[in-house]
Amino acid sequence: MSINDENITRIYLDDKELILIGTAHVSKKSAEQVKEVIEHEQPESVCVELDQQRYQSIKDGNKWQETDIFNVIKQKKATLLLMNMIISSFQKRLAKQMGIKPGQEMIQGIESAEESGATLVLADRNIQITFARIWNNLGAWGKAKLLMQIVFSIFSNESISEAELEKLKSKDMLDAMLQDLTKHFPRLKKPLIDERDQYLAQKIKEAPGQKIVAVLGAAHVPGIKEQIHKDHDLDKLTTRPPKSKVPKLIGWAIPLLIISIIAYTFMSNPAAGTQQTISWVLWNGSFSAAGTAVALGHPLAVLTAFIAAPITSLNPLIAAGWFAGVVQAYFRRPSVKDFETLSEDAASLKGFWDNKVTRILLVIVLANVGSSLGTAIGGADVLRVFFENL
Template sequence: MVEENITRIEQNGKEFILIGTAHVSKNSAEQVKEVIEAEQPDAVCIELDKQRYQSIMDGNKWKEMDIFKVIKEKKASLLLMNLAISSFQKRMAKQFGIEAGQEMIQGIESAKESGAKLVLADRNIQITFARIWSGVGFKGKMMLLTQVVAGIFSKDSISEEDLEKMKCQDSINAVLSEFTQSFPKLKKPLIDERDQYLAQKIKDAPGKKIVAVLGAAHIPGIKEEIKKEHDLKALNQIPPKSKIPKIIGWTIPMLIIALIAYTFIANPAAGQQQIVSWLLWNGGFSALGVAIGLGHPLAIITAFVAAPITSLNPLIAAGWFAGFVQAFVKRPQVSDFESLTEDVFSVKGFWRNKVTRVLLIVVLANLGSTLGTIIAGTDVIRLFIENL
């Protein structure tokens, strides 16, 4: 058995065998099978959380997705981001003729065949994203979204040499590698904390001999962290949301309404101009967002009408209404859910598929409304100052 990419640790009467893998490497999957068959461990730990494990096991789960429920629960942006990151990994896997995450699937199958206890050792992906999101600030969030989208839709092919380099990264790290250099704080929740979490789960796995299937980026950190004790409860905490965005979210609409009301009393003509500006800029940019997403004319009209109103209420958003209308008039068919995993390979596919188009319309309508609010708000303030 080849020992390359294998790290052995003996500690407190237990033997830990760490396999460093690339998530799109056929050789990695074969090595996982060989190691588990040869070692016959008591437990097999894999770098998956319950959510990602369920996604792998329920390959056809997309067909059961309720697009209206996704919009209602405000998960359109999160789902779109998850699909985008998934497309990056699947594009690489397709190029090399293997299934994305094959080494994790192999770990699951080999654990069952050997009778070993399967341990889902990674932290919930949503908790990791929440901890990342809270630590990068507004500028960081914008750069993060840009970096992810740019990496996902790049059409550059990946060489065998690049693939070997990726054995030093996991699937999320690969997309965000350049971003971590610009924002060192990102490394803590993305890599360091997960090293700690994975190390503790591996230590707590039952039995005397444990095999762990991990992205190779985590091996150096886990080798150090496995010597320490870590509080999983603390690592699983979602940072409390700041009250500042909520305060700003209510203050700005109240200020806009107050400025328009004052201007209207002082100069009705200027007040009317403020109202027209608010309606046109807000509705126009939100409608433009839906149009860019190739939305149905009714969805475009809905965004235009809804945006000026929803911009004055932080609890609702123009994209939800536009998304509902789009999903109703262009309801996704079973074929759209079946082709979803293929369509996310390209920008064209994202726009063509009725499922992702609805998600795009929700996001683009909200972005347009936000931009319209900034421009219209500035114009409202200008007219107010002119009529003091």
């Protein structure tokens, strides 16, 4: 193996030799190279770009069959699970095209560390902390734009050749990617790239032994080369951003305002108050029911969304989608087959609507989206009637 391989970076720091392998996450060549480097170098430690949660997911394998869909709804994790499946299915679709398991280079790093007797170091920051810090750095428009871009790119039918993936390892392509990322989401680069470079660099530096191999996504190598010579506070980098009280205040202020306006209108003009109430119920119920229907929900789930939305919109602690989702799960309970084919079905729009698991998640999400739209329009109509009767 050539010491000057363009995907391998050697850094000598005090008495340590650090060997960074820049990989593409769905590249067959990357996985093969990881195996070759570890076998050749025989390091004391192997660092992989994984946190405990993702490592456990790899070790556990496919455990969808054990998923309790009612617990997912109860724990308010439907949207998170849906997004995780979308992103996971995108990576699996690329990996299937390349004839390789997703994240095979990380799996190979784990296996090679075990075979060589090296200490395995999970060097990446907890993914939930990274997501929390990313979300905190985006405004409302940035959040919407990011979600739309993720969904559109995931369901795109455009294929990527392995040759193009390998090009992503070159310094020029990397610089172009980071510039593009900064251009579209300037606030996202810090928590997603810069902070993780610092975290990874510190964990690699602290790995036991004098020779350490680190298996990393190519995008992190330049940053780690820069940050490895500095000391970084891991506690500071893993602090979750404080939650803003503004959304919670708004979440309670709007319902209280709506209730107060309708109550006041009833006292001064009962007919107008009745009109406001009917408008609120129809707008909220209809939009939430429409969202459930778009998700091809059970007729009783559609009816549940219609009944629940006008009430749940007045309480930030509950949501119409949860009720609709429970009804959908009760009448269209997923089978073992639905869980077994979940990853494959989630790779296409048709599969999302055909699989009973993802359909439940879609019912929850779209019922809530419809309820939010109904709240905005219904609330505006309540205000209209109020001002007309002053």
